[in-house]
Amino acid sequence: MPAYLRxxxxxxxxxGGYLMASLVVPVAIYLFLGQGSHGDLVQxxxxxAGFGALGVVVTNGTSIAEDRSRGWLRLLRLTPLSPLDVVVARGLCAMVLAVLPIALISLLGAFYKHVPLGAGEWVATLLALWFGIAPLALLGLSVGYLCEARMAQVVGTLVYVGLSLLGGLFVGLDSFxxxxxxxxxxNPVYGYGEFTRKVGEGGAPPALSTFVLLAWTAAFAALAAFAYRRSGRYS
Amino acid sequence: MTKSAVSEAVATDAGAPAVSCEDLVKSFGRVEAVRGVRFAVRPGETVAVLGPNGAGKSTTVHMMLGLFPPDAGSIELFGMAPEKAVRAGRVGAMLQEGQLVPRVTVGELVGFVAGTYGSQAPAVPHTLELAQIADLAGRRVDKLSGGQMQRVRFALALAGGARLVVLDEPTAALDVESRRQLWKAMRDYAAKGNTVVFTTHYLEEADDNADRIIVIAKGQVIADGPAEEIKKAAGGRTVAFRHEDQDPDELAALPGVNEVKVLHGRVVLTTTDSDATVAALAGAGLPMRDLEVAGADLEDAFVALTSASAEGGAG
Incomplete structure (x- = not known):
């Protein structure tokens, strides 16, 4: 599995093009957003950062559909590599990828926007941003295994944009x-944002969003397992 | 996916056939792709699965590799369920369709696949050499021509040093020279005691490269045996000479003759034993100017066999 992950x-x-493109939008949005209160800065x-992480974990998933259409999944299936290892490695890929937008936005936040977080708060925020994206990475895998290549793109974009908007990543829920x-x-993305903000502000993890995140992690893990098994029959 | 306790228990593959297909049946919707295919391949054999497009060759191969289960019947590779044999590194495969995954080099891809087989895999440069792609090792696989990609896929099938190699139409998209090289590499691989099963609709490829030919048409095995035997079954050889005043009945009575035809001023005898036929012709003092003896080629054999099965005969 390490060889496959490598x-x-x-x-x-x-x-490079894909990596750049996946970072441009969140960075641009971040730079355009004005300064404000402490709460706004953290928000x-x-x-x-969450929007960027969501973007890369979703596209990581949808690229699986492309791999399938190229026969890559089938080729892997014809090697002694364990099918489970393949899925796990793809999930880990998403988690590695998620580091990029999270790190980049956080660097901008710390050194350009001067977000006033203490060292402990920074660590908590980064960890929450990173771990919290896991259920959405599983959702990305599910989409990649369930959909044909072009459909996966559409569904992936819907998930990415739809869940971000409805999850109040940018605009607070007050206007809804x-x-x-x-x-x-x-919404898992709302849970993700809420969880990270609260933890970043030094508070305890809020019960509802923790529960929402855990529930979606279980649900999307089951969905990903189902999607993977189903795709095995056709890959 | 439910495996019986019995097949689980047969973990040992000593003495088991390399491939054993029992009455395979597979339908896609209302299309019956495979209808009762049954054959076995002994370790060390090179077997061609020959048939026209749509005969069910690829479906059979896919089931052999455990890519999807048969609707009925069973398959074992070295006494194991196909997925298990694949996981155990016993199988190397080359399928027809699919491009290769982008943004890896030929060397990386072959090295990665070899690595999944562990210590049994031969050195990567050796495999690259065998597949005639050593000069492409540093090239990205998505920047290759169709023929080059085909050779890379062939290398991937050999990369693990598996004891059974399954090749689905391996020479499609290859030019004549690449084809020749691929078959040579394949024969070398087989000569080391490995088992090779390949599908083809190039008849002379089956004839030239396989110990045995399994002819599949309309989802069923219609012939199975050495190339010579299959040609014989389909009428053997032809003996032709100029048409003069020979008596057709006398010709038909010659040893081995199945059929007498007159075409464009020439008599064409189809015979199961051309030596005996020619000897008898000479013995009887019949005129046979411009004598030609030819093997009925596999193409003829194939047409004869498939049309026989199409007529629904039990034979």
Whole structure:
């Protein structure tokens, strides 16, 4: 599995265009967002870093559909490599990729925007940003295994943009109508943002969003396992 | 996916056939792709699975490799379920379709696949050499021509040093010289005691490169044996000479003759034993100017065999 993970990471490292493109939007958004209160500064940092991380874990997933259409998944299946190792390595790829936007936005936050977080708060924020993206990485894998290549792109974009907007990553939920606000609380991206903000502000992990994140992790892990098994029959 | 306790227990593959297909059946929707295919391959054999497009060759190969299960029937490779044999590193495979994954070099890809087989894999440069792609080692696989890609896929099948290599239409998209090289590499690989199963619809490839030919048409095995035997089954050889005043009945009575035809001023005898036929012709003092003896080529054999099966005959 380490050999497979290395190969996939090497492939990613050679995809400079993709890596740049996946960083440009969150960085641009972050630079355009104005300064504000302490709360706004943390909100903007978490919102854009989370948005960037979401983008790369979703596209990592949808690229699986492309790999399948090229026969790569089938080729892997014909080697002694364990199928589970392949899925796990792809999930780890997503987690490695997520480091890039999180690190870049955080560096900008610390040294350019001067987000006033203490060292402990920074560590907590970074860890929350990183671990919290895991359920969405699983969702990305599911989309990649469930959909054909072009469909995966569309679904991936819908997930990326839709969940970000409805999850209040940029705009607080206050501007939403009541029913949407109630619904948003169960959005995994809302849970992700809320969890990270609270933890970043030095608070205890909020119960509801912790629960929402854990529940979605379980649900998306099950979905990814199902999607992977289903795709095995056709790959 | 449910494996019986019995097949689980047969972990040893000593003496087991390299491939054993029992009455395989597979349908896709209402299309019956494979309808009762049954054959076995002994370790060390090189077997061609020959048939026209749509005969069910690829479906059979995919099931052999455990890519999807048969609707009915069973497959074992070295006495194991296919997925298990693949996981155990017993199988190297080359499938037809699919480009290669972008942004890796030929050397990296072959090295990676070899690595998944552990210590049994031969050195990567050796495999690259064998597949005639040593000069491409540093090239990105997505920047290769179709023929080069085909050779890379062949290298991937050999990279693990597996005892069974399965090649689905390995020479599609290759030019004549590359084809020749690929078959030579394949024969070298087989000569080391490995088992090779390949599909083809190039008839002379089956004839030239396999110990045995399994002819598949319409999802069924219609012939299985050495190339010579298959040609014989389909009418053997032809003896032709100028048409003069020979008596057709006398010709038909000659030893070995199945059929007498007159075409463009020439008599064409189809015979199962051309030596005996020619000897008898000479013995009877029949005129046979411009004598030609030819093996019915596999193409003829193939057409005869497939049309026989199409007529629904039990034979």
């Amino acid at each position: 190969l996939e990471l090497r492939r990613l490292a050679r995809d 903007n940092l978490v919102g854009t 109508p009541g029913w949407l606000r109630a619904l948003a609380k169960f």
